[in-house]
Amino acid sequence: MAIHTVFDFLASLSALTLSVLCYRWRLRPQFNRIDQAGLGYGLSLVAGAALGGYGLGTLNLWASGVPTVGRSIVGALAGAILAIEIFKHWRGINGSTGLIFVPAFSATVIVGRWGCFLAGLSDETYGKPTSLPWGVDLGDGIIRHPVQLYESFSMAAFLALALLLIGTRNNWFMRNGFYALVLFYAGQRFLWEFLKPYGTLLGPLNLFHLVCAGLIAYALVMLWG
Numbered sequence: 001m002a003i004h005t006v007f008d009f010l011a012s013l014s015a016l017t018l019s020v021l022c023y024r025w026r027l028r029p030q031f032n033r034i035d036q037a038g039l040g041y042g043l044s045l046v047a048g049a050a051l052g053g054y055g056l057g058t059l060n061l062w063a064s065g066v067p068t069v070g071r072s073i074v075g076a077l078a079g080a081i082l083a084i085e086i087f088k089h090w091r092g093i094n095g096s097t098g099l100i101f102v103p104a105f106s107a108t109v110i111v112g113r114w115g116c117f118l119a120g121l122s123d124e125t126y127g128k129p130t131s132l133p134w135g136v137d138l139g140d141g142i143i144r145h146p147v148q149l150y151e152s153f154s155m156a157a158f159l160a161l162a163l164l165l166i167g168t169r170n171n172w173f174m175r176n177g178f179y180a181l182v183l184f185y186a187g188q189r190f191l192w193e194f195l196k197p198y199g200t201l202l203g204p205l206n207l208f209h210l211v212c213a214g215l216i217a218y219a220l221v222m223l224w225g
Helices: 002-037 039-063 073-091 099-123 147-167 171-195 207-224
Strands: 200-202
Touching: 002 039, 002 073, 002 099, 002 147, 039 073, 039 207, 073 099, 073 171, 073 207, 099 147, 099 171, 147 171, 171 207, 200 207
Parallel strands: none
Antiparallel strands: none
16 A cells, blocks of 8 residues: 555645646636635535545445445545535635636546556455456456546546646636536546446445536536526
8 A cells, every 4th residue: 555655645746736836827816715715614625525535435335345444536525515515605605616626636636546556456446357458457367447547547638628728717617617627527437437346326326426426416506507
C-alpha cells in the first residue's frame, strides 16, 4: 500500500498546485465567494467528504463480502455535495460555488487512480476479467480491465476541456462548470462500475451505481435550474 500512499500525496499536491494556478489565472472571483461564506463552508466540505468517502467506501466493500474499512472518491464527492448544499441552504447562499474545485477534483482522480492501479489487487478497485489486448495481470494470473486507468484517462480529457473553457471564460461553463464535472464524472464512473466485481444491490447495480445515479440526477436538476 506504500505506492498508494505516494500517489495519494502526489494527487493532493497536484490538486493544490492546479487550484492555486487556476485561482491566480481565472478563478479568483469564484474563490472569493467561498471565502465570504466563512469557515463553516470549509468545515462542511471536509466533514461531508470524510463521512461520504469512508462511509460509502466501507459499505460497498461489506456488500461485496470484504468486511474492512474502505474509502471512495465518488462517496467523498457525494458527501461533500450534500453537506455543502445543506450549508448553503442554511446560509441562504444561491448559485454554484464549486467551479474552483473542478481542476482540483479532476487532478485528484487523474493522479490518484494510477496509485489504485499500481497498488494491484490489495486496493479492491480492480476490474473484471477481459480478453481485450490491453488487459492487465495484477499478480493473480487473470487478465483484467484496467478500470482505474479508464477513469484516469476520462478525467484527463475532461480536465483539458475544462481548462480550455475556463481560459476563454466561457459564460455557461463559468456558471455551471461544477455541475458539468459532476455529470461527467458520475456518468463515466457509472459505466466503469459494470467492469468491477463488486457485490450488487439492485439487479446488476452495485452501491456506487446508485450513488452515481443520484449524482447524475443532482447535476441535471441543477443545470436545468
